[in-house]
Amino acid sequence: MMRDAPATLRIELAERSYGIVIGEGLLDDADILTRYVTARDALVVTNVTVGPLYAERLVEALTGKRVRTLALPDGEQYKTLDVLGRVFDALVEARLNRDACVIALGGGVVGDMAGFAAACYQRGIDFVQVPTTLLAQVDSAVGGKTGINHAGGKNLIGAFHQPRAVISDLATLRSLPPRELRAGLAEVIKYGLVDDAEFLAWIERHVEALLALDMQALGYAVRRSCEIKARIVAADEHEHGQRALLNLGHTFGHAIETATGYGEWLHGEAVAVGMLLAADLSQRMGFLDAKDLERIRILLRRAGLPDTAPRIGATHAFELMGMDKKVLQGRIRLVLLSRLGAGMISGDYPADALQETLRTYFEAAA
Amino acid sequence: MMRDAPATLRIELAERSYGIVIGEGLLDDADILTRYVTARDALVVTNVTVGPLYAERLVEALTGKRVRTLALPDGEQYKTLDVLGRVFDALVEARLNRDACVIALGGGVVGDMAGFAAACYQRGIDFVQVPTTLLAQVDSAVGGKTGINHAGGKNLIGAFHQPRAVISDLATLRSLPPRELRAGLAEVIKYGLVDDAEFLAWIERHVEALLALDMQALGYAVRRSCEIKARIVAADEHEHGQRALLNLGHTFGHAIETATGYGEWLHGEAVAVGMLLAADLSQRMGFLDAKDLERIRILLRRAGLPDTAPRIGATHAFELMGMDKKVLQGRIRLVLLSRLGAGMISGDYPADALQETLRTYFEAAA
Numbered sequence: 001m002m003r004d005a006p007a008t009l010r011i012e013l014a015e016r017s018y019g020i021v022i023g024e025g026l027l028d029d030a031d032i033l034t035r036y037v038t039a040r041d042a043l044v045v046t047n048v049t050v051g052p053l054y055a056e057r058l059v060e061a062l063t064g065k066r067v068r069t070l071a072l073p074d075g076e077q078y079k080t081l082d083v084l085g086r087v088f089d090a091l092v093e094a095r096l097n098r099d100a101c102v103i104a105l106g107g108g109v110v111g112d113m114a115g116f117a118a119a120c121y122q123r124g125i126d127f128v129q130v131p132t133t134l135l136a137q138v139d140s141a142v143g144g145k146t147g148i149n150h151a152g153g154k155n156l157i158g159a160f161h162q163p164r165a166v167i168s169d170l171a172t173l174r175s176l177p178p179r180e181l182r183a184g185l186a187e188v189i190k191y192g193l194v195d196d197a198e199f200l201a202w203i204e205r206h207v208e209a210l211l212a213l214d215m216q217a218l219g220y221a222v223r224r225s226c227e228i229k230a231r232i233v234a235a236d237e238h239e240h241g242q243r244a245l246l247n248l249g250h251t252f253g254h255a256i257e258t259a260t261g262y263g264e265w266l267h268g269e270a271v272a273v274g275m276l277l278a279a280d281l282s283q284r285m286g287f288l289d290a291k292d293l294e295r296i297r298i299l300l301r302r303a304g305l306p307d308t309a310p311r312i313g314a315t316h317a318f319e320l321m322g323m324d325k326k327v328l329q330g331r332i333r334l335v336l337l338s339r340l341g342a343g344m345i346s347g348d349y350p351a352d353a354l355q356e357t358l359r360t361y362f363e364a365a366a
Numbered sequence: 367m368m369r370d371a372p373a374t375l376r377i378e379l380a381e382r383s384y385g386i387v388i389g390e391g392l393l394d395d396a397d398i399l400t401r402y403v404t405a406r407d408a409l410v411v412t413n414v415t416v417g418p419l420y421a422e423r424l425v426e427a428l429t430g431k432r433v434r435t436l437a438l439p440d441g442e443q444y445k446t447l448d449v450l451g452r453v454f455d456a457l458v459e460a461r462l463n464r465d466a467c468v469i470a471l472g473g474g475v476v477g478d479m480a481g482f483a484a485a486c487y488q489r490g491i492d493f494v495q496v497p498t499t500l501l502a503q504v505d506s507a508v509g510g511k512t513g514i515n516h517a518g519g520k521n522l523i524g525a526f527h528q529p530r531a532v533i534s535d536l537a538t539l540r541s542l543p544p545r546e547l548r549a550g551l552a553e554v555i556k557y558g559l560v561d562d563a564e565f566l567a568w569i570e571r572h573v574e575a576l577l578a579l580d581m582q583a584l585g586y587a588v589r590r591s592c593e594i595k596a597r598i599v600a601a602d603e604h605e606h607g608q609r610a611l612l613n614l615g616h617t618f619g620h621a622i623e624t625a626t627g628y629g630e631w632l633h634g635e636a637v638a639v640g641m642l643l644a645a646d647l648s649q650r651m652g653f654l655d656a657k658d659l660e661r662i663r664i665l666l667r668r669a670g671l672p673d674t675a676p677r678i679g680a681t682h683a684f685e686l687m688g689m690d691k692k693v694l695q696g697r698i699r700l701v702l703l704s705r706l707g708a709g710m711i712s713g714d715y716p717a718d719a720l721q722e723t724l725r726t727y728f729e730a731a732a
Binding site for chain 1: 454489513
């Protein structure tokens, strides 16, 4: 089998800079793994779905190290303080010290929880991300955001904790349920919408190849997504400014996820619809035209993503948006589009226009 | 009543620099409070002992702000993930946003938990320490260490999160149980032992005044302790090197606290005995002479602090020390004294000497 050589990017964050390696078959590549996992002791945190597929191969490739594995239940509904406590228990039970490493093997939930545990254990130990979902490879594994959910909202509790490395094995995407692959594509589309019109056009040309698991197409999509995220994160690690652009669709999306309970809507699905709402509001403000909005809707449909919101009511949605982290001084700042391929952060939109957008998507048609 | 004007120190940590204000009657000094609590919304985290004494006065002095209060159960045994969850619940319930502030009103447990909650909530919001115990005023409120305990060890889970300010009202020490005042004195003595022989001699001259709540003496002891801690923390915020000096007696002390269960021994009491063990080992290595050791023992006794350890056995104590955060690559680094007034960090001590020290203090006399 012909494989492309792994691509390596770097996230530039001074002494916390790190590499992202993207390629096929990295999961049990001892050379690459031991280049980044330098600790003698490690805890692999995975879940009950991914663990049985890959944990043994990963552990065997970490030759000469003392490695334990912890499999968490699978699902966003387990991204809780209680389950986090189990990770702490495992770290203590393994008697891991400050020089140990946590390895996250799985999707965004595993990465967020393992990373948050690593951030807090002994006030911070190393961790390495081995993401096995498209969503994690293009988004959640990169950038240092870690955390858990609270009944009152997603990711309300967490830390910024940069990994030592992100090792993205594209081959693991072959075991990903198609629905999750599609949800990951939503974030890929986000990068195009918010930062790179050319990449957006590339996605439009390759969406079927991506859905068919064409490794070359996936490799490019992951790399380009990470490049965009890396540049933005390097400029604004703690989200004081432009990093918030990466939240396109997320404020609306969080409202959907919170209203329907974690697990019913996948994160990427909620973000897909959320991007459509952001585009709708941008159109009402005159930044996009009807053709742009239609182009987004068609792409989401081709990617197998939803383009309608659950009818939770505009008022309820607005309330749920109010609890979002992006609120400053009671004013909801949103990520909008000034054109396709360019996001902007704004708290300065007509309140009426927002209400119309919310009513259009969240109210039942008469 | 004649009062000294409040003293103000600064912890120099670049953009996270902050002030420590020390004086009588600061707790309801609206000028000073609102200078440091700039947020519109705040959550006061306190406990059921301190809250009824001071929370109302503090809240009233925060004029024009939206302030809620949460009283935690009182005691080290409640410094757990479960109780931390209650702080998160209160933050979410109050719908606090990223620009809100957590105010810790109480001792070290309240400060550690409130600070850790502030570190994690929305990945980090402001917090202000209003310490009401001597231990918190001279040690735990200063320096940015926050966290909770785990059944496997003290402070195993936490974060570095610097407060916006530390406001130490000396008058609150009048309501402190005498045993806790004495426990706080152990940390004051620590600063003398580890960094400042002159201060050590000053403590020897003023120990009775301190125990009698002489406000001038207390003011100087708090200020000098904070000065020493501030300098060391500024040089080494994340404890890569010399900050570990502040752990004199803590590795031994943690073993005592863990073995006896949190709550039986006060932290300062365990540290007092721990310092004696460190001095004992230092003497066996030829750094101190018998007179130095006796001088420490006498000072601890005059301060009403214990000078004998619980008979938990040398092996058990050693094991419990092994889980300490200060372990690197399996070798226990300890803080020793090269002379009175000068600490040193060493992993390079004779294993036999350590075992003799442990046997002397932890084994029952024949």
